[in-house]
Amino acid sequence: NAGVTQTPKFQVLKTGQSMTLQCAQDMNHNSMYWYRQDPGMGLRLIYYSASEGTTDKGEVPNGYNVSRLNKREFSLRLESAAPSQTSVYFCASSSQTGAYEQYFGPGTRLTVT
């Protein structure tokens, strides 16, 4: 039981390049989330998927797209990376949205030069 896995662990991009961050969970959770964490800013929600087939914007969705590929997988895409997207990205899942604990992955450290 791996919990929430994320790939890659580290990535360096040049401005304008694109990439997809992958996330998978093996807990049969309905809901999945993408956060970014910046020093002094705390975790900020980018997008979430309450259930398979649905996605919704969070606090900071601009510059990102998501795909809920199936119940297990939720990917985050940067179409044209910018230095402001340098951050640590965390994927999380929970059995439902709302008052349920979230399980976080180990994070992806992304640097955009």
Place this chain on the structure above:
Amino acid sequence: SQKIEQNSEALNIQEGKTATLTCNYTNYSPAYLQWYRQDPGRGPVFLLLIRENEKEKRKERLKVTFDTTLKQSLFHITASQPADSATYLCALDADSAGNMLTFGGGTRLMVKP
């Protein structure tokens, strides 16, 4: 504007003492509040959830209080140990449906032997 405030300065305490961390919020009406622990380079780990109609919640050496009048939650670790050293994050539901969590910036706790 909406804010969640945690003391950004590190809290240093001696082993065996009780650590008390504060989470204050402004212009939110949360139905619940959660506390997470985050170690360097890792994703947050869920600790406790407390609902608006609960004054206090305990789990082993951890205790959380929730005062909706003061708009404050206190997180206590009794008989603290060096292994409790980490950053502690509070989070509350940020939308009326309760689907999205908003996190505070976290407080770093250092327990000295």
